[in-house]
Amino acid sequence: xxxxxxxxxxxxxxxxxxxxxxxxxxxxxxxxxxxxxxxxxxxxxxxxxxxxxxxxxxxxxxxxxxxxxxxxxxxxxxxxxxxxxxxxxxxxxxxxxxxxxxxxxxxxxxxxxxxxxxxxxxxxxxxxxxxxxxxxxxxxxxxxxxxxxxxxxxxxxxxxxxxxxxxxxxxxxxxxxxxxxxxxxxxxxxxxxxxxxxxxxxxxxxxxxxxxxxxxxxxxxxxxxxxxxxxxxxxxxxxxxxxxxxxxxxxxxxxxxxxxxxxxxxxxxxxxxxxxxxxxxxxxxxxxxxxxxxxxxxxxxxxxxxxxxxxxxxxxxxxxxxxxxxxxxxxxxxxxxxxxxxxxxxxxxxxxxxxxxxxxxxxxxxxxxxxxxxxxxxxxxxxxxxxxxxxxxxxxxxxxxxxxxxxxxxxxxxxx
Amino acid sequence: xxxxxxxxxxxxxxxxxxxxxxxxxxxxxxxxxxxxxxxxxxxxxxxxxxxxxxxxxxxxxxxxxxxxxxxxxxxxxxxxxxxxxxxxxxxxxxxxxxxxxxxxxxxxxxxxxxxxxxxxxxxxxxxxxxxxxxxxxxxxxxxxxxxxxxxxxxxxxxxxxxxxxxxxxxxxxxxxxxxxxxxxxxxxxxxxxxxxxxxxxxxxxxxxxxxxxxxxxxxxxxxxxxxxxxxxxxxxxxxxxxxxxxxxxxxxxxxxxxxxxxxxxxxxxxxxxxxxxxxxxxxxxxxxxxxxxxxxxxxxxxxxxxxxxxxxxxxxxxxxxxxxxxxxxxxxxxxxxxxxxxxxxxxxxxxxxxxxxxxxxxxxxxxxxxxxxxxxxxxxxxxxxxxxxxxxxxxxxxxxxxxx
Numbered sequence: 001x002x003x004x005x006x007x008x009x010x011x012x013x014x015x016x017x018x019x020x021x022x023x024x025x026x027x028x029x030x031x032x033x034x035x036x037x038x039x040x041x042x043x044x045x046x047x048x049x050x051x052x053x054x055x056x057x058x059x060x061x062x063x064x065x066x067x068x069x070x071x072x073x074x075x076x077x078x079x080x081x082x083x084x085x086x087x088x089x090x091x092x093x094x095x096x097x098x099x100x101x102x103x104x105x106x107x108x109x110x111x112x113x114x115x116x117x118x119x120x121x122x123x124x125x126x127x128x129x130x131x132x133x134x135x136x137x138x139x140x141x142x143x144x145x146x147x148x149x150x151x152x153x154x155x156x157x158x159x160x161x162x163x164x165x166x167x168x169x170x171x172x173x174x175x176x177x178x179x180x181x182x183x184x185x186x187x188x189x190x191x192x193x194x195x196x197x198x199x200x201x202x203x204x205x206x207x208x209x210x211x212x213x214x215x216x217x218x219x220x221x222x223x224x225x226x227x228x229x230x231x232x233x234x235x236x237x238x239x240x241x242x243x244x245x246x247x248x249x250x251x252x253x254x255x256x257x258x259x260x261x262x263x264x265x266x267x268x269x270x271x272x273x274x275x276x277x278x279x280x281x282x283x284x285x286x287x288x289x290x291x292x293x294x295x296x297x298x299x300x301x302x303x304x305x306x307x308x309x310x311x312x313x314x315x316x317x318x319x320x321x322x323x324x325x326x327x328x329x330x331x332x333x334x335x336x337x338x339x340x341x342x343x344x345x346x347x348x349x350x351x352x353x354x355x356x357x358x359x360x361x362x363x364x365x366x367x368x369x370x371x372x373x374x375x376x377x378x379x380x381x382x383x384x385x386x387x388x389x390x391x392x393x394x395x396x397x398x399x400x401x402x403x404x405x406x407x408x409x410x411x412x413x414x415x416x
Numbered sequence: 417x418x419x420x421x422x423x424x425x426x427x428x429x430x431x432x433x434x435x436x437x438x439x440x441x442x443x444x445x446x447x448x449x450x451x452x453x454x455x456x457x458x459x460x461x462x463x464x465x466x467x468x469x470x471x472x473x474x475x476x477x478x479x480x481x482x483x484x485x486x487x488x489x490x491x492x493x494x495x496x497x498x499x500x501x502x503x504x505x506x507x508x509x510x511x512x513x514x515x516x517x518x519x520x521x522x523x524x525x526x527x528x529x530x531x532x533x534x535x536x537x538x539x540x541x542x543x544x545x546x547x548x549x550x551x552x553x554x555x556x557x558x559x560x561x562x563x564x565x566x567x568x569x570x571x572x573x574x575x576x577x578x579x580x581x582x583x584x585x586x587x588x589x590x591x592x593x594x595x596x597x598x599x600x601x602x603x604x605x606x607x608x609x610x611x612x613x614x615x616x617x618x619x620x621x622x623x624x625x626x627x628x629x630x631x632x633x634x635x636x637x638x639x640x641x642x643x644x645x646x647x648x649x650x651x652x653x654x655x656x657x658x659x660x661x662x663x664x665x666x667x668x669x670x671x672x673x674x675x676x677x678x679x680x681x682x683x684x685x686x687x688x689x690x691x692x693x694x695x696x697x698x699x700x701x702x703x704x705x706x707x708x709x710x711x712x713x714x715x716x717x718x719x720x721x722x723x724x725x726x727x728x729x730x731x732x733x734x735x736x737x738x739x740x741x742x743x744x745x746x747x748x749x750x751x752x753x754x755x756x757x758x759x760x761x762x763x764x765x766x767x768x769x770x771x772x773x774x775x776x777x778x779x780x781x782x783x784x785x786x787x788x789x790x791x792x793x794x795x796x797x798x799x800x801x802x803x804x805x806x807x808x809x810x811x812x813x814x815x816x817x818x819x820x
Contacts, residue, residue: 029537029538029539030538030539030540032537032538036536036537036538039536039538039540039541040538040540040541043538043540043541043544044540047540047544237442238442238445238446239446240446240447240449240450241445241446241449244449244450244453251794251798253801254797254798254801254802255760255794255797255798255801256760256761256763256774256797257760258763258764258766258774259763259774259777259790259793259794259797262774262778263790263794266781266786266787266790267464267786267787267790270463270464270467270468270473270787271459271460271461271463271464271467272463347554351556351557352556354556354558354559355558355764357558357767365556365558365559365562369562369767372566379569380570382562382566382569382570383563383566383567383570386559386562386563386566387563389559390555390559390560390563393554393555393556393559394551394554394555397554397555398550398554401554
């Protein structure tokens with residue numbers, strides 16, 4: 001009996017054109033049936049129109065001059081103005097802080113071995129160098145500013161070498177250096193009384209993106225341990241501890257952050273001595289941290305609840321004490337399982353740092369809004385300015401979620 | 417005698433030393449933490465009370481019946497400056513509640529569409545949703561609100577605004593739409609009651625017919641019969657009320673420019689601030705809801721859909737009767753917390769000139785005792801949160817697995 005085709009046995013024919021390559025992909029993903037075909041055409045038309053109008057607005061109509069006008073003030077706010085830093089140029093202090101961050105990034109690149117750290121370190125170095133060559137005149141952007149910006153490349157390289165060639169190249173050292181550098185940065189930006197070149201700058205003049213980042217880093221590092229403590233407290237068998245934690249968490253979560261911030265502005269000066277309570281930066285940091293740790297506690301509690309009870313039972317059966325079980329067995333697994341939620345909370349904390357406008361601090365968004373309101377000639381460029389700010393924030397938050405995904409891959413969550 | 421026995425027992429106590437005894441440690445820990453918290457809270461409140469008395473800051477709640485004497489931007493309840501603080505607070509709370517309800521409905525609808533599109537087999541559709549989610553979720557809401565606010569501000573002024581079919585006006589004062597307005601309140605109330613009754617009748621009919629279909633297997637088109645019944649009763653009621661009162665219960669009020677400045681009167685005007693607020697809140701929240709919906713649908717095992725299809729259900733029927741009810745169990749709890757977030761985020765309205773509760777309360781602190789205002793404000797927001805949690809919990813209980 002003849003076979004249905006003339007193909008000799010043992011010869012494998014290539015699949016038909018509709019099953020392979022670009023055409024096959026398009027068939028499977030765009031035109032698999034009639035409504036998918038219709039959807040594809042409708043979407044293509046809509047996207048085309050949106051892209052056409054969007055791009056023509058961005059390229060032809062939009063006036064991006066406002067961003068160049070604001071320039072470095074977006075990063076530091078009023079920090080380098082005459083009333084904040086009289087008789088001196090203080091711009092180098094935030095810039096030196098950035099250099100320290102670059103060193104850390106370089107070290108992280110050398111140690112982590114993951115492409116995420118490498119990409120971030122190179123990205124930061126590339127962006128700062130690009131800013132060093134901005135076509136401003138030398139009056140507007142001096143040589144010192146440009147050199148300090150360009151110095152981020154050697155800083156990253158120095159960090160890399162430091163981690164590779166010296167015993168500092170361990171995660172533990174990087175974390176310790178990170179804490180140390182953070183304190184150094186606070187001193188650098190805040191200044192030391194009596195030291196020439198480091199005259200104190202009142203915290204009311206801290207502003208711009210620098211303020212957002214400082215608040216976010218403080219909040220992130222503090223809210224995780226507090227959140228863990230609250231989560232453990234909420235699951236505790238001690239009724240009083242549990243009650244206190246539940247009340248704290250639910251009250252913090254039940255109120256909008258701006259209400260809490262605003263309350264702190266009015267209530268804290270009433271409740272505490274005058275000199276302690278006048279510092280709005282300090283208050284904003286505390287409220288942001290407490291607010292965030294309530295949400296963090298709920299995330300970690302979720303992770304603890306999802307943990308199989310057999311883990312704790314096995315640990316107890318092996319003779320581990322209660323606190324050992326918690327610290328060595330439950331918490332590491334619980335935290336690893338809720339990394340996306342924790343990073344999500346970090347991201348929303350970073351986004352929440354904008355709300356310090358309510359207590360009169362000029363973070364990058366409030367500074368921009370105040371600038372637009374004070375300079376009517378730029379009113380028409382407000383959309384461009386806020387679109388640019390959206391891009392800046394998006395880059396930061398997207399980087400954070402990118403790192404979280406890499407960490408998850410690294411820990412192989414979901415594969416155990 | 418018993419006391420002495422107990423004391424003698426204690427002296428001969430040979431168990432675990434007291435400083436390592438679990439029960440003792442637990443109680444010590446609780447008592448210490450309790451004392452610390454009580455001392456902290458007490459210091460806080462005594463300090464506040466002392467400062468208030470020292471500096472003779474006004475306090476108490478007697479201000480509530482005073483006249484507020486400050487205008488409120490847009491308001492949905494009738495309001496005049498001569499109204500009391502308490503009533504003004506209620507007006508502002510209504511503003512927040514309306515924004516949150518409208519925002520929740522729109523954000524849920526948009527979020528479901530984007531979330532379902534995210535798992536579409538169509539590459540273009542799914543990637544568009546991905547970009548939508550990644551962009552709007554990662555940009556702070558305040559930046560988005562300011563962007564929309566300045567977009568609305570950049571619209572042409574009232575006299576050069578866009579007009580669609582002589583009925584819809586779009587300009588930098590807001591969006592004006594034709595809106596039903598009652599000819600006489602008596603007729604309107606009677607008809608609204610009839611309409612409510614018609615909806616209840618339709619729901620009863622729908623439930624009865626679905627039950628019969630489940631028992632007998634014969635379809636009697638529950639959705640169609642229900643809607644027809646509702647419309648029939650409502651129309652009959654309309655005709656009856658029109659003849660009985662001599663006038664239709666509702667007319668349509670069209671917006672139209674008036675006076676030399678061309679201000680739009682009539683119809684219903686959504687102010688620019690409210691438009692920007694709703695745009696920002698709805699788009700921001702919908703990107704979170706889309707992710708929740710996607711995760712929920714994907715959490716239902718593939719076998720469920722395949723089984724439904726092999727039993728002969730059409731794709732849409734399989735989604736509606738098999739996949740979606742199961743996905744709801746995963747979706748509802750995080751969805752409720754998004755509703756809550758939207759409500760709390762509406763407090764950013766003040767930044768773009770909409771008089772929500774937080775904004776009005778902030779203004780009130782200039783003429784009334786701040787501490788009392790904050791107590792009220794905290795109570796109002798906590799009440800809203802608890803209401804949402806309550807609704808969520810009740811619904812959650814109604815859809816949870818039987819026997820679980």
